[in-house]
Amino acid sequence: VRVLRPLIDEAGYIEAIEDPNAIVITDTLANVDRIVAIATTFDGEAEMDAEVIRFTYAEAGTVATAISEVLGAAGTGARLSVDASSNVLLVRGTQRDISQIRSLARAMDTSPRVAQSETVSTSIYRLQFGEASIVADLVRNTLTGSTDLTNPVAASVGEDPANPDTKIFAVGPEAAPISPVSVQASIETNSVIVRGTQRQLSEVSQLIKALDVRRPQVMIEAAIVEVSGDIAERLGVQLGIGENSQTGGIAATSFGNGGGALQNILVALGQSNAAALSTGLSVGLASDNFGALIQALNTSTSANLLSTPSVTTMDNQSATIVVGQNVPFRTGRVTTDGGNVTEVIKREDVGITMVVKPRITAGGVVQLEIEQEVSSLTNQAVTGAADLVTNRRVINTTVLAENGGTVVLGGLITDDRLQSNQKVPLLGDVPVVGHLFKSRSDSRNKRTLFVFLRPTIMLTRADLEKAAETRYRRAQSAETAVQPRSILKQEKVRKLPLEIDGLY
Structure with missing residues (x-):
C-alpha cells in the first residue's frame, strides 16, 4: 500500500486489510485497473508453480536451449533446469508460462526421422x-x-x-x-x-x-607308363636333354616348344615316324602331340602303358582318379567270449590312384599338387607275411606347367630278381656229376615308372566344347581303326555318331 498510495488520485482512497490480506481501492475505473495491474506484478511469487516435463525421444538439454532461444530472456519469467541423468526438464513459473513451455516441449519430443x-x-x-x-x-x-x-x-x-x-x-x-x-x-x-x-x-x-564368379576349370590328361630295360635309361636321357630345343638344350621335365624332346622320346620308344610329327609338347588343343605320345607309348613293345586317365576339375579343387580293385586285407583277429575267432578285414584300393589339385597362377601357369600311386599284388611268397603283399610306387610332389604344356614325373625304379633251380631227382644231388642233371637260371627285370601330365586351362564354354570335340575325334579314330578279322560271328556294335551332338 505504501508503494501504491502515491498513484491514488486526491479524491481516491487505498487501504490494506490484514485479513484476508487484501487491498481496498477507490478511484476512477482507469486508475483502479492500472493500480491492480501493478499490484499483481508484486504478488507474482504467490502464483508461481513448478512442473517436471519428461521426454521419450528428445534430449532435455537440447529442448531447454531451444525454448530459451525462442522465448528470449525477457519473454517469460519462468526458470528452466535440466537433469541430464533422468532426461527431464524442470520448469518454474506461472501457469501461463508453464503451459506455453509444455506445448513447445511436447512438440519437440518426437521420434527422430530415420534416413x-x-x-x-x-x-x-x-x-x-x-x-x-x-x-x-x-x-x-x-x-x-x-x-x-x-x-x-x-x-x-x-x-x-x-x-x-x-x-x-x-x-x-x-x-x-x-x-x-x-x-x-x-x-x-x-x-x-x-x-x-x-x-x-x-x-x-x-x-x-x-x-560369385565363374571359376576356371583345368583338364588334366595323364599317361602312366612302365618302361623296362635299357629303353628306360635312354628315355630318361631324352627327358633330361632336348638337343634341338629352342631354349638352349636343357628341357628338364617340362618341355617347351622345342621339337627335339618329343622326337627323341619317340625314337627311344622305337617309333620310326617320329620325325614327321609336329614339334613341341607344349601345345594347345588344336594340336594333338600329347595324343601322339600316348599312341607311341601304347604301340611300343618296350613300354607298358598302364593307364591314360584324365579328369576335369575347377581351379584350386582336388580331383581323384582310382583305377584298380578294392582288395580285402586281414588286419587282425578278434576272439569272442565263446571262443570264436573272427578276422578283421580292411579293404584298400590296389591299382592306380592319382590325386591332383591344380591352381592357376599369373600368366596362365598351372601349379599342380600331385599324389600318384601305382600298386599291385605280388605273386611271390614273402617269408613272414600274414596276408597279401603289394608293391607300391608313390610320387608326391608339386610342379609348375604351362597351359597345354607337358610335365614328366619319373624315376621310380622297380628291380625284380628271380632265381630258380631245377634238377633231376637223386641224380641232381650227385657231387660234380650232378651238375649235368640240373639247371639254374637268374632273371632280373628292371622297370621304371614315368608319369606324363598335361594341364589345359578352360575358361569359357568354347574351351570345354573344343576339348570334348578333340577327345571325341580321338575316340572315333580308335573305333575306325582296322580290326582283325575273325571266322567267329561277332556281335554288331553300335558305332559312334559322326557328330558329338548325336550322343544325346
Missing part, C-alpha cells in the same frame, strides 16, 4: 556359380572382422566397460548407432539372405558379387 540409408530391409541374392553356405560364411566372417558391419552371432567389436552386455559398434558418427546385419544361407535355393540397412546391403551386395 533412407538406415532403413532396415531384407534382400535375397541368388548365386549363379558359388555355393551358398560357403559364400555366407565368407561374408559373415568378413563382416565380423575389420569392417563396420556386425553380425549378431559373431563376437562384438567392443564392450562398454561399465556394462559388459552392451555392444559398441565403432562406425560413422559417434552419435549414429548401427543395427546388426544378419547373413543366412538357403541351401535348397542356393541363395544368401541378408537383413540390414541399405548401406549394409550395398556393401554386402558388392562382396557377394565379387565372390
Whole structure:
C-alpha cells in the first residue's frame, strides 16, 4: 500500500486489510485497473508453480536451449533446469508460462526421422556359380572382422566397460548407432539372405558379387607308363636333354616348344615316324602331340602303358582318379567270449590312384599338387607275411606347367630278381656229376615308372566344347581303326555318331 498510495488520485482512497490480506481501492475505473495491474506484478511469487516435463525421444538439454532461444530472456519469467541423468526438464513459473513451455516441449519430443540409408530391409541374392553356405560364411566372417558391419552371432567389436552386455559398434558418427546385419544361407535355393540397412546391403551386395564368379576349370590328361630295360635309361636321357630345343638344350621335365624332346622320346620308344610329327609338347588343343605320345607309348613293345586317365576339375579343387580293385586285407583277429575267432578285414584300393589339385597362377601357369600311386599284388611268397603283399610306387610332389604344356614325373625304379633251380631227382644231388642233371637260371627285370601330365586351362564354354570335340575325334579314330578279322560271328556294335551332338 505504501508503494501504491502515491498513484491514488486526491479524491481516491487505498487501504490494506490484514485479513484476508487484501487491498481496498477507490478511484476512477482507469486508475483502479492500472493500480491492480501493478499490484499483481508484486504478488507474482504467490502464483508461481513448478512442473517436471519428461521426454521419450528428445534430449532435455537440447529442448531447454531451444525454448530459451525462442522465448528470449525477457519473454517469460519462468526458470528452466535440466537433469541430464533422468532426461527431464524442470520448469518454474506461472501457469501461463508453464503451459506455453509444455506445448513447445511436447512438440519437440518426437521420434527422430530415420534416413533412407538406415532403413532396415531384407534382400535375397541368388548365386549363379558359388555355393551358398560357403559364400555366407565368407561374408559373415568378413563382416565380423575389420569392417563396420556386425553380425549378431559373431563376437562384438567392443564392450562398454561399465556394462559388459552392451555392444559398441565403432562406425560413422559417434552419435549414429548401427543395427546388426544378419547373413543366412538357403541351401535348397542356393541363395544368401541378408537383413540390414541399405548401406549394409550395398556393401554386402558388392562382396557377394565379387565372390560369385565363374571359376576356371583345368583338364588334366595323364599317361602312366612302365618302361623296362635299357629303353628306360635312354628315355630318361631324352627327358633330361632336348638337343634341338629352342631354349638352349636343357628341357628338364617340362618341355617347351622345342621339337627335339618329343622326337627323341619317340625314337627311344622305337617309333620310326617320329620325325614327321609336329614339334613341341607344349601345345594347345588344336594340336594333338600329347595324343601322339600316348599312341607311341601304347604301340611300343618296350613300354607298358598302364593307364591314360584324365579328369576335369575347377581351379584350386582336388580331383581323384582310382583305377584298380578294392582288395580285402586281414588286419587282425578278434576272439569272442565263446571262443570264436573272427578276422578283421580292411579293404584298400590296389591299382592306380592319382590325386591332383591344380591352381592357376599369373600368366596362365598351372601349379599342380600331385599324389600318384601305382600298386599291385605280388605273386611271390614273402617269408613272414600274414596276408597279401603289394608293391607300391608313390610320387608326391608339386610342379609348375604351362597351359597345354607337358610335365614328366619319373624315376621310380622297380628291380625284380628271380632265381630258380631245377634238377633231376637223386641224380641232381650227385657231387660234380650232378651238375649235368640240373639247371639254374637268374632273371632280373628292371622297370621304371614315368608319369606324363598335361594341364589345359578352360575358361569359357568354347574351351570345354573344343576339348570334348578333340577327345571325341580321338575316340572315333580308335573305333575306325582296322580290326582283325575273325571266322567267329561277332556281335554288331553300335558305332559312334559322326557328330558329338548325336550322343544325346
